[in-house]
Amino acid sequence: MPITFSHLNYVYSPKTPLEYGALKDINLEIKDNSFTMLVGHTGSGKSTLAQQINALLTPTSGEVNVNGIIVDKNVKKLKNIKELRKGVGLVFQFPEYQLFEETVLKDVSFGPKNFGVSNEEAITLAKEALNLVGISEDLFEKSPFELSGGQKRRVAIAGIITLKPKVLILDEPTAGLDPQGSREMMKLFSKIHESGTTIIMITHDMDNVIRYASDVVVLSKGEVIKTCKPYELFLDENVFSKLSIEEPLVITMAKRLNQNGYHIALEEVRDIDSLAFQIQKEKKHE
Amino acid sequence: MNNITLGKYVPYNSLIHKLDPRFKIFAMILLMVGVFLNFASIWMNFIVYGILLAIIITIMLVSHVKLSSLFKQLKVMWFMILFLLIINMMVPGNPDLGFIQITSSWKIYLSAIYNTLYIAIRLVIMLAISLVLTSTTTPLELTGALEWYMYPLKFIKFPVHEIAMTISLALRFIPTILEETDKIMKAQASRGVDFQRGKLKEKIRAIISLIIPLFISAFQRSEDLANAMEARGYNPQAKRTRYRVNKWRTRDTISLLCILLFFTGLLTLVFTRFDLVVWIGSLCA
Known part of the structure; x- marks a missing residue:
């Protein structure tokens, strides 16, 4: 699913003293089957941009076109919002907090059931996703709150990938994980990408950018300042120093x-x- | 989500924002008492309500509190007002005020309608007053003022400081928890939860998927906070100083005099059973 942003603006709490323009005139195309990484300082609008794609936030003006489904400010009337969210899975930063069910299996099958999949099928899908993220079968009937931090993260991510989205958005999925866990997580996303999923990832880790990204989008103060191949990021001294990132x-x-x-x-x-x-x-x- | 943040502190630099929070709490109490006074006649009541409403709307305009936020609350209150009207119509009212004969055996007392109107107006005024207070005073200032008022209770060994600390922590975490709610709602929406539509059963599931994570994170947060406080040597019994000291200024004295004068005026009207309508009538005659 190609994603196109055109003249997109987003303002937080408009018409109050707390008004804040988070995104300014974004024009961007995210290619089908790409592994696009969004980089930029905290507060540069990366997360805000990502949330526009599945209509959790809706543009103040302009629009996002996700494979024909257009998200603009009138999105409340959009009937196929559920269809959009089925196609675009979003994993938030520290997704552990979204766990709530009694068992791991039930929690992961919660998503598919919401999209109208039958109970048995949802459980099959959930088991598949849990296997993919490397949660062993003996944990399936445990309470998600008894798991370790890293396991919780895996379960939460399984809760999204079990929906088999065409586009997977990940907001700093490796934040707070140990190096080993972080590497395994990246391998997992790479595997999902190879199976034909477009991945959009927000990250600060330049090693991951150079290793896995097919495209990089650099955001600064709500604007896209560069769209390039990962290695080009380190050729442009200007962008490079602006981001104050380590090569x-x-x-x-x-x-x-x-x-x-x-x-x-x-x-x-x-x-x-x-x-x-x-x-x-x-x-x-x- | 924005509708829940009603009454949230909005930083402006208005006169109302700059007033001493202790005065603001005092004024709020006086105005609220004023709302519940009973004047000489029905018309007199409505006149005083009108004046109060005019004053409060002026204050709201001065302090940049949006009138629309008040109307938004009224939308929620409609149902309650209707319910009150029905209850009031069921109970026998005061026949002296007149009634509307609907059928031979059923009549609506006008007092029922008046009573409902009273309650509605009182609610609106009270809501407006508290709206002004909370949107012009930071939670920290509010608890500071509350602690100041509770100071005398210290002599009967009432844990004033602990209570004030608890309140200020609770207030401090309201925006955080709202943010958290927003975050969890979004995360669950990505998993296909629809918080707006759906059958009752789906709605219940949606709410559960929100409440459980919210409780867990709130408990987690409070534990972390308690640990952090202990790690920094927090001792509730210790004598504490403040970074921001409330300073009573001339403008506070002037405002206090104004509000006292106004309240005394209201009390005089009550005790002398003064009725403007009768008075104007007697002037004309």
């Missing part, structure tokens, strides 16, 4: 090597393995 080590290394006479294609460098491969290739070339 991934692999990119730094590749850049240094290039300064010393190597010809490494930066767009091919995604992690340590691919960097090693590029160096190897260079050596063979010689």
Whole structure:
């Protein structure tokens, strides 16, 4: 499902002294089957932008077109809002707080049931999703509140991916996880992406950006200041310094090597393995 | 969600915002008592209500409190007013005030309608007063003022400070919990919960999916808060100083005099059974 934003503005608490323009004239296209990452400072409008896509927030002006379903300020009249939300799954930051059922299985099957799936089928779907996120079967009948933090996060994410959305939006899904858990989580999203899901992820982790993203959207003060391929982000000093982010080590290394006479294609460098491969290739070339 | 944030403090720099919170609480109580006074006649009551309403609307305009927020509340009250009217019509009223004969055996006393109107107007005025108070005074100022009023109770070993701290914490977390509610509602909406429409059974499920996470996070939050307070050595018995000290200024004295004068005037009207309508009538005669 391609997603197009056109002239979208969003204002928080309009016509009060607390008025705040969170998004200003956003024009953006998110391609089908892309792994798009939204980066930017806190308060740059990343989360606000993400929530426009499944109509949790509706534009003050302008519109979002999600595969033909148009979300604009008259969205309350939109009849296919449920259809939209079925197609666009949104996982909030720290999604653990949305758990409420007595058992893990019941909680995950809550979503499908809301969309009119029968009880048995919902349970099958839930089991599938739980397997995918790596929750073992002996936890299915436990209360979600007895689980560890990382397990809770997995269950909450399973609650969304069990809906099999065409677009999956993730708001800092790895925040607060240990490095190991974070890596596993990213692998999981990569797997979901490969199965044909468009993924939009909000992140601060540049290592993840360089490794997994197909496109990057940079937001600053409510405006899109750059849309590019991940490696290009680290070529543009201007954007780069504005974001005050740290360059991934692999990119730094590749850049240094290039300064010393190597010809490494930066767009091919995604992690340590691919960097090693590029160096190897260079050596063979010689 | 925005309709729940009714009466939330809105930072403006109006005269009402700058007044001492202790005065504001006092004035609120006096005005509310004023609303419940009973004057010489029905018309006199309505005249005084009219004056009160005019004063409060002026105050609302001065302090930038939106009139529309008051009307929004009235929408909710319609049902209650209708219910009151029906109850009032069922009970026998005062026949002296006249009645409308509907059928030979059933009549509506006019006093029923008056009584309902009284209650409705009183509610509107009280709502408006508290709206002005809470939207022009920060929760911190309010509890500070409450603590000041409760100070005498300290001598009978009443835990004034603890109560004030509890109230200020409760007030402090209202916006946080509203935010949390908003967040959970959105998260559940992404899982297909429809909070607006649906059958009763679906609605109940929707509410459960909101309330349970909300309670859990509230308990979690209070535990964290208690731990954080303890870690910083909070001791309820300790003597505490304030960063912001309420300073009584000339404008507070002037406002206090005005409100006292107004209230005395109202009391005089009550005790002398003064009736404007009769008085004007006697002047004309």
